[in-house]
Amino acid sequence: MSAEPTIRHVSPAFRTFCGDSALDALPRELARVGARRAAIICIPAVAAHTEAMGRLHEVLGERLAGQFDGVEEHSPLPSVERARAFLAEHDADAVIAVGGGSSVVTARAATILLGEDKNIRELCTRREGGKLVSPKLAAPKLPQWVVPSSPTSAYAKAGAAVRDPETGERLALFDPKARAQGVVLDPGMALTAPPRLSWSAALNVFSMAVEGLQSRKVDPLADALLAHALRTVVTWLPRVEKEPDQAAPRLQLMLAAIMSGQGSDHTGGGLAQALSHAIGPRSSAPNGVVEALLLPHAMRFNAPVVADRLAAIADYLGLADRSAEGVIAEVERLLEVFGVPRRLEDIGVAEESLAEVTAHALDDWAITAGPRVPDREDILALLTNAR
Structure with a gap:
């Protein structure tokens, strides 16, 4: 390795809150971007933990627009499309993914589909001329935060991969604008998994x-x-x-x-x-x-x-x-x-x-x-x- 490394390292804005009072940061984070109608996207197993979810609902207060708890493992396309429809129906202006990797990916993919308003086949990475190409997705995206119940490297990513159950294909979406604003690590939520x-x-x-x-x-x-x-x-x-x-x-x-x-x-x-x-x-x-x-x-x-x-x-x-x-x-x-x-x-x-x-x-x-x-x-x- 050269003694004079040549690198380009750009760190996207990302805020991390961890500890007993971490959830208290969410209202401030929503206010920071002017969000008033935050929608929760989560898996049924997390939704069933009434104490942990109750604390999250209490913290969000009037800013909670609704909760979609239809996330499925491997983020199949039908559940992602239902999440997108939920965001549109509830006029959400922010998204909070609660749970593990499937919740994070489903929330991110639903946000991309909502913002772009196109068929996923037009938006996903595909092979052209023997090379994999990701379309440029220019539409604005709703701001997102993650309140995880399990560890996953998906927190900090800009991509989302949706599985088409009819073909078995993995449809990859890449959009830096859909990257989460940050993550809130709450001890109570961590113990739900x-x-x-x-x-x-x-x-x-x-x-x-x-x-x-x-x-x-x-x-x-x-x-x-x-x-x-x-x-x-x-x-x-x-x-x-x-x-x-x-x-x-x-x-x-x-x-x-x-x-x-x-x-x-x-x-x-x-x-x-x-x-x-x-x-x-x-x-x-x-x-x-x-x-x-x-x-x-x-x-x-x-x-x-x-x-x-x-x-x-x-x-x-x-x-x-x-x-x-x-x-x-x-x-x-x-x-x-x-x-x-x-x-x-x-x-x-x-x-x-x-x-x-x-x-x-x-x-x-x-x-x-x-x-x-x-x-x-x-x-x-x-x-x-x-x-």
């Missing part, structure tokens, strides 16, 4: 950090975020199961999620992420589990071109063995400690689905950001080995 959900979501945070640190785009500022996210997950993830009634481990993982999401914004995603997007809906496991399971396989694929980056990961983890295989072995050990399944067959992925998974993964934007871009045969070989 089952420990197992916090566990699986944190695996996405871990995988995104490891893949971001393998990027050939070396950005010391992004690396600092990713490295601390990595260490935070290693320290706090085991404590979620040991201390299920304590908010501290969950809040720490949520902070790691912000760092992992922001850091990987600058370094890009990776192969395990792209493959998990395609495999997740075809498995019995959450995307974070799928991503973590595939992580060592993706690392071995990338190893020939990122030996120096893997050595840096060894330093962040305090390893004496800085070789590629030594680092991958440590990641495998950590995944075993975390309780991650080892084989795709363990999470219900059928061999006959691998060809379809490969086709969908090749159209995923994240696959273009890795240090070594695979072809169809590379992906099939990786998936077959992982099964």
Whole structure:
């Protein structure tokens, strides 16, 4: 690496509030942008926690325009369209996503569809002339905030991926104007998620950090975020199961999620992420589990071109063995400690689905950001080995 790095690092405006009084920031945040009719978008499981949701409703007061609790796992297009219609019907001028990744993605996608007022097929990333192209989405978007119940790197992102249940396609929307204004980490809301959900979501945070640190785009500022996210997950993830009634481990993982999401914004995603997007809906496991399971396989694929980056990961983890295989072995050990399944067959992925998974993964934007871009045969070989 050159002693004089050349980087372009632009940090979007993003406000983070964490702690017992964090929810009190929401009315001030809404007033800051002149919002008077905020709509909540959440999953039914979170809506059922009347105490936590009651506190949120109380804080919002007259600014609460309504609550849509029809979010579904993997953000299928029909539920996103219902959320868009809800925002329009309630004349919302702000959006608060409550829950995990599906709530965040559904809220962001619904906001984009509402603002652009077009069919999603006209707005999503698509392949043109052999390249993936994201249309420029120029319409204004409603301001958004996130009140999470589980950790996810989606908090800080500008994109949203919607699944079309009729075709199995993942329709990706990218719009920096739809990025959340900030996140509010409330201890009570953090404890609404089952420990197992916090566990699986944190695996996405871990995988995104490891893949971001393998990027050939070396950005010391992004690396600092990713490295601390990595260490935070290693320290706090085991404590979620040991201390299920304590908010501290969950809040720490949520902070790691912000760092992992922001850091990987600058370094890009990776192969395990792209493959998990395609495999997740075809498995019995959450995307974070799928991503973590595939992580060592993706690392071995990338190893020939990122030996120096893997050595840096060894330093962040305090390893004496800085070789590629030594680092991958440590990641495998950590995944075993975390309780991650080892084989795709363990999470219900059928061999006959691998060809379809490969086709969908090749159209995923994240696959273009890795240090070594695979072809169809590379992906099939990786998936077959992982099964």
